[in-house]
Amino acid sequence: MSYTVNSKKEILEMLEACGVDDISKLFEHLPSGTKYEGLLNLDEGKSEMEVYNFMKDMSKNNVVYPTIFRGAGAYKHYIPSAVKNLSSLSNFVTSYTPYQPEISQGLLQALFEYQSMICDITGMDVSNASVYDGATAACEAMNMCLDRKRKKVLVSSSVNPSTLSVMKTYAYAYDIEIIEVDLKEGLVDKEDLKDKLKEDIACFYVENPNYYGLLEDIIDLGNIVHENGSKYIIGCNPISLGLITSPSEANADIAVGEGQSLGIPLSFGGPYFGFMACKRELMRKLPGRIVGQTTDTKGQRGFVLTLQAREQHIRREKASSSICSNQSLCALTGAMYLAYVGPVGLNEVAKRCFDLAHYAFNQIIKIDGFTPKYEGEFFHEFVIKTPIHVDIINQYLDNNNILGGLGISDNEMLFCVTEANSIEEIDLLVKLLKEVAL
């Protein structure tokens, strides 16, 4: 079965118009030795019903946890029905990159609004229309800062290990060096940062909140980095920006982050979207699609893909990034979520995450043997030292349909609490932790 349309009769008419009597004649010119004879060694096509049932059964081989206390880069937030519904509007889903603005104004405007909202929450001047994810956004940001004299990049050891590992892969491609900055109490060690800031350091990348959920002193870090003439990149959680210091308040040159928290389901890790925003002076170094406002021949406001002289299809080998397709639909979903919650709602969601996480933290550390790893203030994730192996704890929680925190060592667990969790769920978690540690 294929999704072709034409009947045998129509196909014959078409072949005739092409001057051949059989479809195989259209492939006759392929050189010998390149043709695959016979059918591929795969099953034959199946009906929709069969494939539906097969895939449904496959999906049942996964465990779906009704209660999740795990984040570490992918977060379970409540997704409003309106956002779910709007993000599946078929005209957004089945359109291409808006190369023809006259018939793509809706999509272009939606992306322009997305850029505006990313600038709002980060406080930055310019945003692109998204990149692949948070990790590659950090890589693209690092690339924006490199120049002939500055080819080394400092990264805090407190960033998400997955992000760091992707940055190292990109650094391998770019032939540049990544140097990690040590930690003190789970936060950037400012003295170590100062020591490592040399003339050849292009930029410093830090995440706030960091991997351990802790809030970094991002304003002070910015001052230290800028004193060295290096660029300052902050990776941020977009939900947290409803409550905590924004990248622009910390004088970041570039703000990046993983946008998944804004209405995107967990989906085993993707698709999500990376957001990138920067100061105006870096605008022409920003990679990827950017939508700009203009006017049409009738004098109406309109939108187009703009600043294309930066991009691969114009600059070819001189382009600093090859990105073409991005994560448009996920970015639009993020914009829909932000429009839905608004400024007050974003603050409420952030504050609820903060409150519930602090409630959970305070209850958990009351249990014998469970102690906080770090003293610092946190947003919605925190590390707890456990009296028994994390795998035993998680197995016990799993038996009760709860996905526990992520074991980051044998006796340390990174918990995450969002507004999607209830006090009752937290109380149950605490009860189960008490039981398992007995």
Place this chain on the structure above:
Amino acid sequence: MKLVYETSTKDHKGLQLPKCDLNYELDDKYKRKEKLNLPELSEVEVVRHYTALSKETYSVDDGIYPLGSCTMKYNPKLNEEVASFEGFSQVHPLQDVSTVQGCLQALDLAKKYVCTITGMDNASFQPAAGAHGEFTCMMMIKKYHEERNDTKRKKIIIPDSAHGTNPASATMCGFETVTIKSENGIVSMEELNKVLSDEIAGIMLTNPNTLGLYEKEILNITKAVHDCGGLAYYDGANLNAVMGISRPGEMGFDCLHLNLHKTFSTPHGGGGPGSGAICCNKKLEKYLPNPIIKNEEGIYTFENIDSSIGKVKDFYGNFTVVLKALTYMLRLGNNGIRETSENAVLNANYIMNGIKDLYDVAIDEVCMHEFVLDLSRFKKETGFSALDVSKRLIDYGIHPPTMYFPLIVKEALMIEPTETESKETLDMVIDIFRKIHEEAYSKSVDLTKAPLNTKYGRMDEVTSARNPRLKYGD
């Protein structure tokens, strides 16, 4: 249309959270002081705003979208439903591997399909888009030579007809690109032989190429590159022409990327998310991005291998995009896969034959899944350009083809109808092209003013680039 900011009214709000009496104090030091300027809307206002925007967006569900090299085929609805199954969409990427066996099974089965279709040994779904897949393959080639201490190999050969992402992906990996000229639309062995040396790391090639032509010398090209010690990379953007008919493996390629959002029917989402799955042969598999999926007697696990180039993206790629592609491949099966490419090629040839008496085809031969018109003569004779024709197509309700690409054809229109368009639609496209030709030569319509019947006219792109206004309030 009003911007979302212009529909904002103070104290309008969509969100309502459950009641909660908790209130922990955050130290002022960490608090945001800058005001949030997000728009304020009620739920119904949000819904109407985005619904209105979607109506001003042309999509495949509206009609034919013959963008050459983009393979805008119909996106089956089953794909979307499968991707939204709770058992896939509600799974956390960092769950224990024993609780995500279904996800790994899907990735493993998709791997089997794409490897069989391409004639390759192994695959990874980590790259998020075509360009990301290219970049990943270039890194693998870089590592391959490095591990053999073959450090002189710093050059990648790219034909002048290549996609812009190819040269950019190569330079991102520190390679110098060497462009070779095409002759009659295909790679010239003579030009290729001139640049082959022990400094060549590899070649990046699309087959069929961007003119819609199958490279006649493909076996000699890959052999010549291998003989000089280089590797051959296949850009899978045009795979829709040859599925089940001719495989990159037999063509002599070592690695490739696939655009699941083109050939494998997953939707483009207005620019993404796509998936740039990569496949490779035994020579390169030890460099694939970590983690690798292992299947031991039906139990799936993740494994990190030391020789890998590392991770290129968080987690495991655009997972639900891969699910959609898998759903599609299962539906097609070996017979449907072949039928798909056959009909894609037939549809392209049918349009070409219906208009080539009026418009010049860049290379007048049997084409594969797409063909390129060269409107140079048309422009000389009528004064109207490929852009003008494109804009006039919009008036007739058709999305224009890819314009001014490949760069080797001056007034290029690159047309790829795909296999999911009916004869009726193709006949309509042919009629419209013929009608526009008549309008142009009779001067009955000033095509430079097109589109004439749409709500929006042509946009001033120059001013936009000179004085960028990139957000609300700029």
